[in-house]
Amino acid sequence: MAGSEAGDGVPVLVAYASAHGSTREIAERIAERLARAGHRVETYEVDGTVPPDPGRYHAVIIGSPVHDMRWVPEAAAYVHRHQAALERRRVWLFSVGMSEALGRPFHARAVRHEPRDLPGLREVVHPEETRQFPGALRRRHLTPLGRVIFRAMGGRYGDHRDWDRVDAWAEAIVRGLPRAERRRPPV
Numbered sequence: 001m002a003g004s005e006a007g008d009g010v011p012v013l014v015a016y017a018s019a020h021g022s023t024r025e026i027a028e029r030i031a032e033r034l035a036r037a038g039h040r041v042e043t044y045e046v047d048g049t050v051p052p053d054p055g056r057y058h059a060v061i062i063g064s065p066v067h068d069m070r071w072v073p074e075a076a077a078y079v080h081r082h083q084a085a086l087e088r089r090r091v092w093l094f095s096v097g098m099s100e101a102l103g104r105p106f107h108a109r110a111v112r113h114e115p116r117d118l119p120g121l122r123e124v125v126h127p128e129e130t131r132q133f134p135g136a137l138r139r140r141h142l143t144p145l146g147r148v149i150f151r152a153m154g155g156r157y158g159d160h161r162d163w164d165r166v167d168a169w170a171e172a173i174v175r176g177l178p179r180a181e182r183r184r185p186p187v
């Protein structure tokens with residue numbers, strides 16, 4: 001768990017799963033932006049062992065990589081396990097996939113289609129908003145069969161994250177939260 005310097009803002013949880021680190025870094029970036037705006041942010045990886053209780057927070061942001069067109073099980077399980085607390089909180093969900101890495105026409109199709117379990121997750125927690133971000137994918141992350149399929153879809157390995165989009169989303173979340181005294185930048 002990572003915590004931010006306390007501002008006078010609301011307590012916010014950024015919970016994420018990450019197989020290879022790119023969702024973690026997006027979660028940390030969002031947390032950093034919210035902390036900069038004065039909120040008291042805690043960042044947790046949900047790996048099934050340390051279950052941060054969402055009931056302790058005003059707002060909860062949950063992110064997952066997309067594997068085989070779905071959220072990874074530990075992230076989806078976290079949402080379902082904490083359904084009762086989450087439905088009474090402000091919740092934002094984000095997914096990290098590889099749509100930007102694909103060639104045409106797969107790219108257009110991937111951008112249009114959200115992860116298959118997202119409609120179900122939306123029913124469970126009624127999020128303020130859900131968002132998809134491009135992530136990073138390396139050849140070593142895929143099985144030999146996965147590499148063949150990825151290549152057939154015109155896929156390009158690499159880091160496709162768009163930090164401006166991540167920052168813009170974090171700023172939109174900040175605008176949706178009660179105003180906080182902004183933290184002074186370190187001298």
Ligand SMILES: Cc1cc2nc3c(=O)[nH]c(=O)nc-3n(C[C@H](O)[C@H](O)[C@H](O)COP(=O)(O)O)c2cc1C
Nearest residue numbers: 018019020021022023065066068069097098135136
């Ligand atoms: C086994 C595997 C399956 C994947 N399946 C999908 C998928 O169905 N759709 C998608 O958009 N991205 C898929 N991806 C891409 C990942 O979601 C993307 O690389 C993401 O950045 C991974 O996040 P992470 O680094 O936090 O694990 C897959 C990646 C792996 C390794």
